[in-house]
Each structure stands twice: as structure tokens, then as C-alpha cells.
Amino acid sequence: MEGAGAGWPEPVVRVQSLSESGAATIPGRYVKPEAERPSSAAPAAGPGGATAEGIPVVDLSSPGDPATARAVSEACRDWGFFQAVNHGVPPELLRRARGVWRGFFRQPMEVKQRYANSPATYEGYGSRLGVEKGAVLDWGDYYFLHVRPPRLFDPDKWPHLPPDLRETTEEYSREVAALCGRLMTAMSVGLGAGPSRLQEAFGGAEGAGVCVRVNYYPRCPQPELTLGLSSHSDPGGMTVLLADDRVRGLQVRRRGAWVTVDPVPGAFIVNVGDQIQVLTNATYRSVEHRVMVNAAEERLSVALFYNPRSDLPLAPLPELVSPERPSLYSPMTFDEYRLFIRSKGPRGKSQVESLKAAAVGAAR
Ligand code: OGA
Ligand code: NI
Numbered sequence: 001m002e003g004a005g006a007g008w009p010e011p012v013v014r015v016q017s018l019s020e021s022g023a024a025t026i027p028g029r030y031v032k033p034e035a036e037r038p039s040s041a042a043p044a045a046g047p048g049g050a051t052a053e054g055i056p057v058v059d060l061s062s063p064g065d066p067a068t069a070r071a072v073s074e075a076c077r078d079w080g081f082f083q084a085v086n087h088g089v090p091p092e093l094l095r096r097a098r099g100v101w102r103g104f105f106r107q108p109m110e111v112k113q114r115y116a117n118s119p120a121t122y123e124g125y126g127s128r129l130g131v132e133k134g135a136v137l138d139w140g141d142y143y144f145l146h147v148r149p150p151r152l153f154d155p156d157k158w159p160h161l162p163p164d165l166r167e168t169t170e171e172y173s174r175e176v177a178a179l180c181g182r183l184m185t186a187m188s189v190g191l192g193a194g195p196s197r198l199q200e201a202f203g204g205a206e207g208a209g210v211c212v213r214v215n216y217y218p219r220c221p222q223p224e225l226t227l228g229l230s231s232h233s234d235p236g237g238m239t240v241l242l243a244d245d246r247v248r249g250l251q252v253r254r255r256g257a258w259v260t261v262d263p264v265p266g267a268f269i270v271n272v273g274d275q276i277q278v279l280t281n282a283t284y285r286s287v288e289h290r291v292m293v294n295a296a297e298e299r300l301s302v303a304l305f306y307n308p309r310s311d312l313p314l315a316p317l318p319e320l321v322s323p324e325r326p327s328l329y330s331p332m333t334f335d336e337y338r339l340f341i342r343s344k345g346p347r348g349k350s351q352v353e354s355l356k357a358a359a360v361g362a363a364r
Contacts, residue, residue: 006119007118009131012116014112015139015218016109019218020218024221026220026221030137031225033136036230037225039224055259055261058072058082060088069186070190072183079287081271081272082269083264087267087268088175088179088182089175089268093175094242094266097242098302100164101165101169103162103165104143104159105216113125115157117144123144123157124143125141126141126143126144130341130342130344130346131342131343138229139218139227140216141216142213142214142215143159143213144214145158149208176240177208180208180238180240181205183238183240187284198279201317202237207308208237209236209310210304210306211304212302213302213305216300217229217291218298219295219296222295227291228249228292228299229291232289232346233286233351234274235337236308237305237308238270239273239304240268240269240270243261244300247298248261248262249291250289250290250291252287274286275307275308278315278316278352278355280320281325288349310335313333314331329352
């Protein structure tokens with residue numbers, strides 16, 4: 001289909017093409033309202049305005065240790081984000097995963113366009129999140145894939161080039177999903193629950209969903225006016241992000257300010273998604289984050305989303321609900337839940353907050 005194309009409200013423009021056109025200014029539809037621009041970051045804590053504080057770093061070399069569960073749990077309660085070191089995924093695989101996806105985004109535009117996505121499933125090569133006509137867009141292209149469950153795995157949606165992309169992405173996903181399993185155990189133990197409690201609530205390891213979103217943020221001539229990805233919380237269970245090894249950009253909301261993440265070489269950035277916030281009755285928090293772009297260098301990140309089985313209505317675990325701590329959220333399946341971000345685009349924490357209003361309303 002020509003024109004708007006495949007269900008998008010407007011013709012799709014690749015941010016990479018805009019960037020490579022060499023224009024000195026960005027089109028108006030990428031210009032964020034003043035309050036959302038990166039320069040509007042609230043003054044950071046501490047003298048001189050600089051924050052020395054960064055997201056916690058958690059050593060996973062003994063994933064079964066109570067001390068590891070405590071450290072993971074503390075980070076999920078306090079920050080909703082941490083960097084995982086000694087995570088067990090070989091550094092060489094991280095290098096290959098970045099390499100094949102850089103290779104994909106370097107393919108000629110007509111090759112990439114064969115995988116143009118639609119809002120029906122979002123699988124493939126995309127340049128926007130949300131289908132609202134006239135929305136202000138983010139300065140980034142991406143590639144989105146379902147890896148699991150097997151019924152959602154569609155080889156036609158996977159790039160054929162570079163030749164080692166598929167095998168590498170499958171191997172990468174297997175290893176990182178296994179890491180998510182270890183993290184689920186640590187998170188569960190850190191709640192005072194049995195080691196498999198959270199995983200069971202997800203519908204078991206076999207039922208869990210795994211999606212990969214590779215984000216490509218091209219160089220931007222006016223980075224102070226836009227964002228690579230607007231503020232959002234991740235809708236799924238948890239996210240394991242392989243950030244760019246050279247270029248910073250991710251910022252995490254902390255007490256109203258934006259904290260820029262300084263990735264530890266070889267680490268993953270792990271964050272709690274909305275579904276774990278719901279299941280833990282907000283003991284663990286999904287936290288808003290966003291991405292800044294820059295004029296000098298492009299940036300690539302690989303996000304793996306580990307999600308609950310999508311047809312289970314999820315609500316707080318009964319053992320985390322008490323008269324003193326009533327259930328904050330009404331039940332919803334992840335299939336229903338993810339329609340929000342897929343139609344409205346990234347909107348801070350407004351969705352999980354709206355579930356809360358519903359639960360409070362239902363209690364009245
Ligand atoms: C995401 C995300 C951060 C980044 O894909 O949900 O938050 O640094 N990515 O690209
Ligand atoms: Ni995110």
C-alpha cells in the first residue's frame with residue numbers, strides 16, 4: 001500500500017533518511033513541547049547541580065545467593081533499574097548482537113523497507129510507536145521481533161541480512177531469556193516468596209513472551225529539541241537492555257529529576273516493567289525513562305522484553321495484599337494492556353496509573 005501505508009495514520013518517514021539528508025534543522029513534528037525537551041531536566045541533586053548518584057550495580061556471579069536476591073530486590077524497590085555485571089552472557093555474544101544489528105541498519109534503504117512494519121503487530125522495521133494522527137514523533141527507528149512463544153515466531157518477519165543476524169539474535173535471545181529466568185528467581189526470593197512464585201504468575205517459563213526491540217538513534221542536528229524515545233515505562237514484565245558501548249543517552253526518572261545512565265562496560269541495564277509492578281502490588285517499581293540523542297554520533301541499543309503469558313489476567317499476588325496494603329490494581333491481561341502504548345505511543349506512567357484509578361474506583 002502507498003501513502004499512509006499499512007495502517008499508519010501518516011506516510012512513514014525514516015529518521016535515518018532525515019539524518020542522512022544533512023539538513024541543519026529537524027522537521028516540526030519531531031520538536032517536543034518545551035517541558036519535555038532534554039534541557040528541561042530538573043536541577044539534579046547535590047552541590048553544583050551534578051548528581052554523583054547512578055543506578056545501582058548488581059553482581060550476579062552467584063545468582064542463587066540470598067545476598068544477590070537482596071541486592072536485586074533493593075534495586076527494584078528503590079530505583080526500578082540496575083546494571084547487571086557478571087551476568088553470565090558471554091561478552092563475545094554481546095559484541096556479535098550489536099554487530100549484526102548495526103549491519104542491518106547499514107543496509108540500503110530499499111532492503112530495510114522490505115520489512116516495514118504495521119501497527120497490527122509492530123513486527124519489523126518501524127519509525128513510530130502509536131497511531132495518533134499529528135503526534136509529535138521520536139528521533140529513532142527500530143526493529144521489533146517476537147521470539148517467543150513459538151506461535152508468535154514468524155521467520156518472514158526477520159531480516160535476511162546480514163546473513164548471521166538470525167542465528168545470532170536467536171542465540172542472544174536464548175541466553176538473555178535464561179538470564180531473565182535467573183532474575184525472576186532473585187526478584188521472587190527478594191519478595192519473601194518462593195523462588196518460582198513470580199515465574200508461575202507469568203504463566204511459567206514456557207508461557208513467557210520474549211520480544212526484542214533494536215533501537216537505532218541516528219545523529220540529530222538539533223538534539224536539544226527532541227528525544228530518541230519519549231518518557232515511558234515498559235509495559236511488560238522486565239527489560240534487559242544492551243546499551244550502546246560508546247554513546248550514552250538513556251535517562252531514568254529519579255525523584256523528579258533525570259539521571260543519565262553511565263553504562264558499565266559489558267553490563268546489562270535491567271528494569272522492572274509495569275506487569276511486575278502490578279504483580280508485586282508496587283513493591284517493585286516500573287520507572288519512567290527516556291532517551292536523548294546527539295549531533296555527533298548515532299546510538300544503537302538492543303532491548304529484550306520478558307513478558308508474562310499474554311492471556312492471563314494479572315493482578316497483585318494475594319500474599320502481597322493485606323488490609324494495610326490493599327490491592328492497587330484491577331486485573332488485566334497483557335494482550336489488553338499493551339494496546340495502550342501501541343495506539344497512544346509512549347506516555348510516561350499514565351497507563352499503570354490508570355489501572356490504579358480503576359482499582360480504587362472498583363473498591364468504592
Ligand atoms: C526501550 C527503551 C532505551 C534505550 O526500548 O523501551 O527504553 O536506551 N530503550 O534505547
Ligand atoms: Ni523502555
